[in-house]
Amino acid sequence: MEDAPSWVCRLTTRFPEPIVSLYISPSPALGRLRLDFPEGDLLRPSWDEYFLKLAMLASERATCPRMHCGCVLVKEKYVLSTGYNGSLPGLEHCEEVGCLIVDNHCVRTNHAEMNAIAQAARHGVSIDGATAYVTNMPCTTCAKALLAAGVVRVVVFSDYKGSLAEKFFDESGVTLDRRTMPGTVITYDLEGYSSASRFKEGTSGSETH
Numbered sequence: 001m002e003d004a005p006s007w008v009c010r011l012t013t014r015f016p017e018p019i020v021s022l023y024i025s026p027s028p029a030l031g032r033l034r035l036d037f038p039e040g041d042l043l044r045p046s047w048d049e050y051f052l053k054l055a056m057l058a059s060e061r062a063t064c065p066r067m068h069c070g071c072v073l074v075k076e077k078y079v080l081s082t083g084y085n086g087s088l089p090g091l092e093h094c095e096e097v098g099c100l101i102v103d104n105h106c107v108r109t110n111h112a113e114m115n116a117i118a119q120a121a122r123h124g125v126s127i128d129g130a131t132a133y134v135t136n137m138p139c140t141t142c143a144k145a146l147l148a149a150g151v152v153r154v155v156v157f158s159d160y161k162g163s164l165a166e167k168f169f170d171e172s173g174v175t176l177d178r179r180t181m182p183g184t185v186i187t188y189d190l191e192g193y194s195s196a197s198r199f200k201e202g203t204s205g206s207e208t209h
């Protein structure tokens with residue numbers, strides 16, 4: 001469902017099924033409006049969308065209200081490690097005791113990329129040659145850490161104020177790919193799959209945080 005950049009606005013809705021995209025363009029040559037009704041298999045995400053969406057999912061575990069960030073380290077389509085910005089293991093979270101601000105930055109948390117690198121280190125997993133999928137452009141410090149750990153490609157869908165990541169990636173030959181933010185809807189049609197069914201009422205519960 002990639003589209004020419006001349007289309008300036010794309011609105012997507014899940015109603016009616018299947019997903020319908022409405023494209024709006026300023027160019028009369030292209031027509032001002034176009035409706036797409038993609039085939040069902042086009043709902044399947046590309047690899048970049050899939051891993052970016054996993055990074056978004058990781059970010060849901062973040063504990064600093066100033067920023068939620070997720071990172072997934074991938075090599076040959078395998079997830080090596082994941083991370084989100086959060087406090088050091090066993091320590092209190094910003095959400096509980098407030099942020100710890102130094103020079104207008106919260107320093108209570110480790111950034112998502114650092115936590116992904118740390119998780120790989122704990123488990124003895126090499127990330128040399130990996131791709132980092134991150135919800136936001138890495139900050140300068142995380143960019144340098146990713147570089148030093150051997151990451152060769154970084155994929156993001158948003159920028160981060162004041163970061164020199166791009167300069168260091170450029171100088172070091174790391175590929176930086178800016179992608180469109182994937183949709184935030186997770187599609188799982190439990191009612192529609194003939195081989196699956198919901199648990200009987202009262203037979204499942206929730207895990208605590």
Ligand SMILES: [Zn+2]
Pocket residue numbers: 063064065066094098099100106107108109
């Ligand atoms: Zn914080």
Ligand SMILES: [Zn+2]
Pocket residue numbers: 111112113138139140141142143
């Ligand atoms: Zn960072």
